[in-house]
Amino acid sequence: MGRWEPDARGRLLRAALELFSERGYEATTTAQIAERAGLTKATLFRLFPDKREIVFQGQARLVALVTTGVQNAPAEARPVELVAAGLSALSDAHTQEHRDLGRTLDAIVASSEELRERAVFKRWAITSAFEQALIARLGDPHKAGVLADLGTRAFYTGGEKWLATDDRHCLADYVLRELASYEDLMRACFTAQ
Amino acid sequence: MGRWEPDARGRLLRAALELFSERGYEATTTAQIAERAGLTKATLFRLFPDKREIVFQGQARLVALVTTGVQNAPAEARPVELVAAGLSALSDAHTQEHRDLGRTLDAIVASSEELRERAVFKRWAITSAFEQALIARLGDPHKAGVLADLGTRAFYTGGEKWLATDDRHCLADYVLRELASYEDLMRACFTAQ
Incomplete structure (x- = not known):
């Protein structure tokens, strides 16, 4: 026992x-x-x-990874580079084996209201850890909050694209490309249609 | 009965x-x-x-408000103006009476893990409705997702500031000022420290 x-x-x-x-x-x-x-x-x-918690056992590790990723970024990093450092730490922990696991997991989560609700909480836990780590580096809660949203979105959206394909790119390729696309996107949103 | x-x-x-x-x-x-x-x-x-659901009865109304707010924005609205239209619809439904209610509600939610988890799901439900309404107007899920995050953050952060003070400003003043601040903020994040 x-x-x-x-x-x-x-x-x-x-x-x-x-x-x-x-x-x-x-x-x-x-x-x-x-x-x-x-x-x-x-x-x-x-x-x-x-x-339920068996399925979400990875949350604590992801929270720790994003936190230390931001903490360990170079002193001269621009705000968006702090986000990239957090995302690299998160993404590098995912192997090709996790890709298959991720697909199975996504299908199961989609099948249950209770799991979908828990998955939203997991995403929030990652956003929240990102935000706290960025506050510690930037000293600006306002900036940290918006960047944490963008970073978490890049992680999830890049992750969806990674799971939907079968190329040899690693998760970080997808996630960092997603983050990089947000600069032009934001400019377009605040100016023209 | x-x-x-x-x-x-x-x-x-x-x-x-x-x-x-x-x-x-x-x-x-x-x-x-x-x-x-x-x-x-x-x-x-x-x-x-x-x-639990007694406390979160307002969610369906907020989801409906943000959806119609974005739908009814003028045809020539820029992306960020669509977000502002959704936020105005959400905010205008809140009176000074809601300000007292909101403070009581926040204190109760903070006291329970179960309620905090449910509150995260409510925030996600609003973000998700925002995103769907923006996709319908913009035809661009990528842009819609990032704007939905920014809009929801403006609503919650502006709301926190509104609840923390006792001036005569309405919620919309706080929320729209918050949204307006994100343009400069995003520029700063993608350029210098």
Whole structure:
């Protein structure tokens, strides 16, 4: 029961995604997930409060990555380069393997109101961490807030494009290209139709 | 039981806010809210699935307001003017009475993890409605997404400033001033520190 289980979190994630895909999110129980992962229910509940959180276990890591990414940007970085540093740290943690996982995850989240609501909260948690890290570097909450929105949008929109294709580009290519497009976009929005 | 109760939704909102302030959100039951409002539990459950949704009853109206606000903007409006039209429609629905209500509401939401998570979802619902309305007018999902983020941020940040003061300015003054500040802000972010 209490013993250490190698990669218990990853095993629970894979088991949960399999079962949610096969039977649906609502119909799957924590007992079934634990069994599929070859673990006890006690181990599952030591790691996660409920089945929903198994799917969102990556949130804490993404929050930490964006925070240290912005913190570690060069002292002379312009505001938009601080955002790019946060986005690079986020994106570089995603391998081609995550691309398949991401597609499965997106399909499951789309199937459940409860998961969609939780996914919105995850996006907000990333935006919020981005904002706090940018405030620490820029000392300007106003600027930090707008840049955090832009950065998070670049991460999600670039990510959608990455998941929708099968080229050899890494996530960072998509995300940083997205961010770079916002400069012209903003200019166009504030001037002409 | 089934009879029409005048302003049942408003009475439930006021009763819920009173009780949440007095006893805390967790400790308050739907039975207590119905009783304080002078209504039956059956009436409460005909209108809301749970106590949480009583507090967020304004969401549907805000979503409708931002949508029609953008729809009804003049044909020649620049992109940023479409955002301003959506924000005016949202803001003009808020009276000085809403200012007191907003302060009470903010304090209650801040006290509960469940309510904070729901508030993030409400903000996303407004952003999403803004985005869809802007896509319909601009035909450019890319531009619409970034503008929807900026517009929603202007609404919330302007709103915070409005709630924090007691002058005679209306919400629209704060929100539109906030939006106007984003042009210079964006220029500064993409150029110098």
